[in-house]
Amino acid sequence: MLLPRGALLVMLDVCFVLLLWGSSAVVDGSLGRWIAIRRARWSRSYRLQLSAAMLGFFIAPASIFALWAWYRLQGDDRATRELLVRETLRVAAAEQERRPLGAAPSSTGAPLFLYNDGVLREASNPLLEALAPLGRLLPVEFSDEELENDDTFVSRRMSVGRVRALVGFRLLSRPGAVNRPGATIGVLSTPARGNEFALDDRREDLGILVLFATMLGALAAIWSSGIAARALARPVGALREAALDIAAGRPAPTLGTAPATEFAPVYQAFTRMADDLQTSRSALEAAQRRTEAVLQNVASGVVALLRDGDIILANPRAGALLGAEVRRAPAMLSQLPARLSALVAQCTAFLARDDDEEAFGLLLNGRQLQARLTRLPTGAVLTVDDITELASAQRVLAWGEMARQVAHEIKNPLTPIRLGVQHLRRAYRDRRGDFGEILDRNVSRVLEEIDHLDEIARAFSRYGTAPSERAPGVPVNVAAVVHDVVALEKLGDHAEPGQRVRWEVVAPDDASMFALAQRDELREVLINVLENARLAGATAVAVALRPSETAVVIDVADNGSGIAPDVLPHVFEPHFSTRTSGSGLGLAISRRLIEGWGGTIGVTSAPGQGTVVHITLVRTAGMSEDAAEAGRR
Incomplete structure (x- = not known):
């Protein structure tokens, strides 16, 4: 039993050292911070949950077995001692019929004490009689009335010096005078032998052995849970590494050796997902190549932007219209020349807002450009068109329409003016007598139409005023x-x-x-x-x-x-x-x-x-x- 005792002492020393370290850590607050940092991790730790489950499954039966063995050993100990004491008293009582108690030592070798009328009368050894380790008086619970005949036996645990010992008591009668008045000699008693106390040592050794086995089982549970957790984490880690490779755009790696049977469906599903992603990526790349091929020949400049300013797509026409190199690159938007700062500011502001679409004009190198930003889930698309010729044609068309409208509006008042003047000339030639009245009426009409012409001229002038003026x-x-x-x-x-x-x-x-x-x-x-x-x-x-x-x-x-x-x-x-x-x-x-x-x-x-x-x-x-x-x- 030295090994279990030594191991328990070592464990006790380790626990004491940990207690000292924990006390110092509690004082400076590092233990609380350490626990706070790892609390969330522990609450989700599969290894900790597995260790707790294995500890519970091991410690609970071990504790029940230890308690059962403890009480079983205690019962067996008491029964064995009672049997030994009973047999000792039976043999001593039989020998007492042939010789007095102090005449010769008992063959059992056990110390014997004879009580009569509740007082110690005789012992198997004069020294024991002088010391009276069981007391000079018979305890009240062992009265003569409790012991009815020779077969009656009573045992009690008593303090013998510093030791609790099992003491047996037996009624001693005269030969052939059982159950007759005056036949009782006294009460014969004896304690359990000194070597019977070794049963206590056995019980203590059993407790130490059970405790040692429990500690070993706990350590084994923690160690085996770590092995099991690592065994379960290994395929999960392989899946994680493969998922990170796929997310980074690298080809899906092989998952190594065949997984455990429980992980086979997961591996198969992951492999199928990786194949589907690869197929989708290939289709997406093919579609992107087709889109780039189409954009190579369109008349508009097209630039695809991400929210952080990265350019992921740009056709050559965009660089030609903007007069700068526009290529696919991270943060390319901020690297455009300073003369495109207005365009960069418009794009940055649009990416920061939630608008679906925005159109604005640009004037670069004497060319008039029309730009349009369209919202995408991950950014925006910028389209740039050269509308210099279109704007010129629109201005020519607008001036032509304006000239037509001016001619139409001027023609309306000119007609009554012409008619009024012609009426005056005819009246003058005809020497009309009411020429003065005709003159006044026609002049008033002409003046009204002139005011109308002036109103039309002012209206056209105001409508045609540039915003800056x-x-x-x-x-x-x-x-x-x-x-x-x-x-x-x-x-x-x-x-x-x-x-x-x-x-x-x-x-x-x-x-x-x-x-x-x-x-x-x-x-x-x-x-x-x-x-x-x-x-x-x-x-x-x-x-x-x-x-x-x-x-x-x-x-x-x-x-x-x-x-x-x-x-x-x-x-x-x-x-x-x-x-x-x-x-x-x-x-x-x-x-x-x-x-x-x-x-x-x-x-x-x-x-x-x-x-x-x-x-x-x-x-x-x-x-x-x-x-x-x-x-x-």
Whole structure:
């Protein structure tokens, strides 16, 4: 038993050293940090779970067996001792019939004590009688009434010195006088022999052996769980390495030796997946080669971008249009020349937003380019087209259309002027008596048509003004302009009382609402909108002002005839009018002016239900009109 005891002592020393280390680690906090770092890993560790399961399956039966063996040995120990003590007392009682207790030593060699009337009377050895290790008095639980005859035997555990010993008691009677009055000699007792205490050592050795076996079993469970975990992790690690190779674009490696039977379906599924991925990758590469071959000959420049600025596809036309090398490379977008900084900024901003599409123009090397960005799941596609010739052709076409419209608009007032002049010449030749009246009437008509021509000329001039030449918006009191224009419309309404238009302004209590505009041009825009409402047969026109933190909205609603759905999309086109007498430039000019100030204008309408014009201007802090005029100068 030296080996188990020595091993347990070594384990105890190791545990003591670990306890000292843990105490120092707890003091400086490193143990808590170490446990906190590994807690999440331990909670998901397959090896730890397997070790705990194996420990549980081993320690539980071992503990049950140890307890059973302990109690079984204890019971066998007591039964053996009782049997030895009983036999010792039986032999001693038989010998007592032939000779007194102290006459000669007992053949059993056990110490014997004779009690009579509860007092020690005699012992097998004078020294024992003098020492009385069991006591001079018989314990009360071993009274004569408890021992009825010679066959009655009682045992109790008593303290004999410093040792707990099993002591047996037997009634001793005179020969042939059993159960007769005065036949009882006394109570004969003897403790278990000293060599019987070796049973305690056996029990202790058994406990040490069981504890040693338990410790060995625990270590074996931890070691075997590590082996099992590594055996299970080996095929998983092979699958992981293969998956990383596939993810990096490398060919799928072989998985080595045949896996365990349990992993065979997983290996087969992984191999099939790798083959499918390889097939898909080959098909994708073939499709990419076809796409690149098609893009080699298209007239547009095409560049595919990732979100981080990597260029993954670019055709030669893109480099030719941009005048720079555009190739597939990481972070290639940021490596483009500085003269393409505007393009780089547009692409970077688009990639940072969530817009689906964006179009913008570029001017490079005297060429006009049209660029368009289209959103993709992983980035965007940039297409670049050279529209220099197209823009030139469009300008020529636009000027031709403008010339045709100018000729058409001028021709209309020239006809009544020509007729009026011809009428005057005939009247003069004919010496008409009412020549003065004819002259006055025709001159008035000619002057009206000249005013019409002047209006047409100013309208065409304003519509054709370049955006850079227009005056920028300055803070204007929108509420004041609206009230002024509505008051002017009320003064100019000369219809019959029952046919007059009911003008109404709906505005918040705050009469000052400043927005970016030009006061005179805003007046013209509002006059044009209100006149359109009046000429549409409206009998009620409401102008509502709705301010917000960033904008001032003007809603002009009338109850006129409305606009047909097929006509509504064209109301802002130049030279389009729903009336035969209009030039068709009013709303087109209004739209250009408002958009030049950073605002918007829109129309909603339905036939027979009236029309609503929505004007949105950028709100700003107020300033005096003099300051605004100074700013314009």
